[in-house]
């Protein structure tokens with residue numbers, strides 16, 4: 386089956402005036418002819434099948450938003466190709482716009498002074514959504530996102546969580562095949578975050594909408610995404626499943642133990658003590674060097690253990706190591 390999105394050797398360079406230091410530096414920067422080039426995206430390639438829910442991850446400044454903007458047709462690449470459902474986003478703009486929805490957590494696409502309902506109506510008209518489809522979709526999204534209580538409130542008066550739900554409904558009114566979400570839950574409380582995550586999961590499951598999710602929240606990624614594309618400095622570091630990432634680059638794990646009536650600091654090779662006190666003791670260990678089963682057996686043999694648990698490897702730990710020790714990353718599969 387032909388992939389829905391094909392990205393090949395994508396590059397985006399930004400050029401800006403070279404900053405002049407010293408007296409009146411700001412003013413002199415405005416008139417300098419010297420330019421510096423920033424390669425924000427440096428040869429990225431990947432393909433996405435219809436119906437995938439992919440986490441597009443990377444540290445600050447890695448090039449995530451720049452990639453998404455090229456996929457959405459907002460930016461024209463310096464070189465490379467992108468096809469989204471057969472359209473070249475920055476060339477076939479109106480065709481592309483009808484098949485994608487775009488939601489930025491940091492800014493709204495809605496009309497600030499209009500009640501949410503009217504903003505949605507305008508979007509329905511702009512995208513020429515037939516009346517029956519419009520009513521059905523509005524009812525469906527209103528129910529799942531619980532928009533009812535604030536449909537008639539001007540957008541400027543909505544809370545961040547309400548506004549985000551409104552933005553999601555707006556981006557989906559015309560049933561796009563792909564939804565790009567750029568940090569959709571940033572700044573939201575746990576309840577609002579859960580509601581939006583549930584909605585994204587159901588949209589992907591029930592309607593088969595392809596989702597590209599950019600976020601720094603790795604719990605969100607673990608809960609939602611089948612696949613991760615992890616980038617740094619404009620290049621792909623890893624492309625694959627969450628479990629594949631953990632097994633190719635196993636993180637340290639943590640063991641927490643309570644000793645029965647003993648207040649000693651136990652000593653076990655292959656571990657690093659993270660916390661010790663009041664008979665409670667936590668260590669980190671590398672499961673590739675010290676297998677969990679061997680470690681537990683050794684501890685039980687040496688000490689009177691009252692309670693013991695080994696924490697699951699967390700995606701956050703893996704990603705932290707990838708960001709801080711990228712030289713150890715195994716090459717991404719072709």
Ligand SMILES: Nc1ncnc2c1ncn2[C@@H]1O[C@H](COP(=O)(O)OP(=O)(O)OP(=O)(O)O)[C@@H](O)[C@H]1O
Pocket residue numbers: 399400401423424425443444445446447448449450451452
């Ligand atoms: N319009 C622009 N002009 C010049 N440089 C830019 C422009 N847009 C982005 N950049 C630079 O390109 C690099 C990648 O930026 P981008 O916004 O894509 O990163 P990001 O991965 O989305 O980061 P974050 O997680 O902080 O949002 C950064 O160094 C940024 O400063």
